[in-house]
Amino acid sequence: MNLLLRWANPFVAGKVAARLRAVSLPAAVLFGATGMVWGLFFAPADYLQGESVRIIYLHVPSATLSTLLFGAMAVASLGFLVLRLPSLALVCRAIAPSGLLMTALCLITGSLWGKLSWGTWWVWDARLTSLLVLFFIYIGYFALESLFADTDAARARIVTSVFVLVGAVDLPIVKFSVDWWYSLHQPASLLRKGGSSIHPDLLQPLLLCLASATLFAAWASFTAFENISMRTRLRRF
Amino acid sequence: MRASRNSPRNSRSASRKASHRSWRRTQRLTAVIVLLGCLGVGAMFVLTALRENIVFFLVPSDIVERLAEGRMEDAPIRLGGLVLEGSVVRDKNSGVVRFVVTDGSEHVAVRYRGIVPDLFREGQGVVASGTLAARVAVALGGKPPELLPLLEAEQILAKHDEYYMPRGLEKALKKRDLWREQP
Numbered sequence: 231m232n233l234l235l236r237w238a239n240p241f242v243a244g245k246v247a248a249r250l251r252a253v254s255l256p257a258a259v260l261f262g263a264t265g266m267v268w269g270l271f272f273a274p275a276d277y278l279q280g281e282s283v284r285i286i287y288l289h290v291p292s293a294t295l296s297t298l299l300f301g302a303m304a305v306a307s308l309g310f311l312v313l314r315l316p317s318l319a320l321v322c323r324a325i326a327p328s329g330l331l332m333t334a335l336c337l338i339t340g341s342l343w344g345k346l347s348w349g350t351w352w353v354w355d356a357r358l359t360s361l362l363v364l365f366f367i368y369i370g371y372f373a374l375e376s377l378f379a380d381t382d383a384a385r386a387r388i389v390t391s392v393f394v395l396v397g398a399v400d401l402p403i404v405k406f407s408v409d410w411w412y413s414l415h416q417p418a419s420l421l422r423k424g425g426s427s428i429h430p431d432l433l434q435p436l437l438l439c440l441a442s443a444t445l446f447a448a449w450a451s452f453t454a455f456e457n458i459s460m461r462t463r464l465r466r467f
Numbered sequence: 468m469r470a471s472r473n474s475p476r477n478s479r480s481a482s483r484k485a486s487h488r489s490w491r492r493t494q495r496l497t498a499v500i501v502l503l504g505c506l507g508v509g510a511m512f513v514l515t516a517l518r519e520n521i522v523f524f525l526v527p528s529d530i531v532e533r534l535a536e537g538r539m540e541d542a543p544i545r546l547g548g549l550v551l552e553g554s555v556v557r558d559k560n561s562g563v564v565r566f567v568v569t570d571g572s573e574h575v576a577v578r579y580r581g582i583v584p585d586l587f588r589e590g591q592g593v594v595a596s597g598t599l600a601a602r603v604a605v606a607l608g609g610k611p612p613e614l615l616p617l618l619e620a621e622q623i624l625a626k627h628d629e630y631y632m633p634r635g636l637e638k639a640l641k642k643r644d645l646w647r648e649q650p
Contacts, residue, residue: 274633278586283631312496348624349584355523395503399510410514412522412547414594419629429632 238315243459251452258445265438273435282346285339287436290420291443292335296364297401299329299447303371304398307391319387320462322394323375324455328447330368337365348414356407357415360400367397523547524594527573530616534599545596546575546618547626552589553608564623567605567615568593574613576605579620592626 269287276283303322310318340358341351352358374393379386408417419427426433514521524547525533533539546568554567563580566589577595587593597620604612 276631277634277637278591278627279631280634286631308499311499312492314495347584347586347627349586350622350624353523353624356521395499396506398503399506403510403514411518412524412526414523414624414626416627416629419631422629427630429636431633432631 238317243317247452247455251449254445254449258442258449261438262442265435265442269435274431279347285343287439289339289343290436291440292332294440295443295447296333296336297404299325301401303394307394310391319391320458324458325451326371327454328450333365333368353414355413355415356411357413360404360407364400364404367400526570527568527575528570530575531573534616543596543598545594547594550589550591550593555589574615576603576615576617577620579623583623584625586625586627594624594626595620597621
């Protein structure tokens with residue numbers, strides 16, 4: 231608990247973030263370059279979809295992270311509401327931009343892939359719609375935060391944290407939409423009962439790309455956290 | 468200052484303050500969990516009530532059941548299922564494609580004029596949207612013709628499953644009888 235509280239201090243947490251940040255970017259670049267070259271040039275084409283399956287190396291990492299990062303924001307928000315440590319609200323705010331970016335990337339790559347394999351850019355099926363809702367929840371978070379972050383930071387932290395927790399109800403809907411309802415989108419192929427349904431030849435570069443996207447999001451979040459905690463420090467003096 | 472902080476009276480009040488703080492934390496945690504629980508249950512009710520609107524398509528069994536109960540309206544619908552093996556008939560002159568969609572137990576015939584997606588294949592998933600017309604007689608796999616509901620489709624979308632594998636592997640799997648059949 232003492233360690234946790236020490237980290238909760240924006241001064242200390244900023245320093246820790248700086249150290250982690252320095253490691254995560256080169257690792258993300260290394261993994262991403264390897265995964266992309268492997269996936270785009272060396273991995274085999276799909277038996278059914280042919281070359282267009284290669285969009286998977288962008289789509290699946292961005293889709294996974296769009297939900298995972300919002301989950302992390304929800305955990306930080308829950309922690310903030312219970313413990314009232316301002317740093318946790320800053321963590322939530324620091325993760326949000328990468329989450330929004332990943333969600334946008336997921337929608338764009340998904341739309342391209344949909345046109346190639348399904349024959350349409352967009353349909354209102356449960357998976358696509360619930361992910362679009364997640365995109366708007368991210369936008370709503372930024373709107374709400376900018377509404378009174380400068381005038382009443384303490385209240386902004388509480389209101390945005392409650393908003394993120396309410397928005398988190400969309401996460402299980404995104405994940406299980408393909409199992410609960412008939413949808414055009416196929417069921418999960420990575421995190422599913424009985425293991426991944428992707429052949430190892432395609433799965434290995436995909437996992438590298440997923441690791442890279444995760445590290446990139448971590449780097450972006452650490453950078454944002456450092457900026458925010460620095461701003462907090464400046465405001466204090 | 469230091470002396471007064473270490474006096475017994477103050478340390479007792481400090482510990483009371485700490486226990487009060489932890490009690491407040493527990494209280495807030497409970498409130499947040501109750502809030503989340505209520506939201507989750509509420510969302511579940513809404514989604515269950517809207518089930519018919521959320522499903523993207525109807526399977527042939529749904530359509531046959533609704534037709535039997537007289538619940539099928541004239542409004543456009545989406546039909547989803549697998550393209551029955553050996554059922555695709557293309558008319559080169561008019562550009563009309565006819566096929567049968569199956570869910571394993573019931574069948575619905577589809578007629579579509581236009582270009583189908585690349586992934587449209589026999590044995591693969593498909594979603595066809597359009598309106599139901601009169602029934603047509605279709606002979607399924609050498610059996611005597613059967614009257615099936617006919618969907619006049621305006622759009623054909625291909626649906627694929629969650630399996631990805633290198634080219635050629637599926638033939639090897641089929642040969643060794645390891646190819647999974649879709650439900």
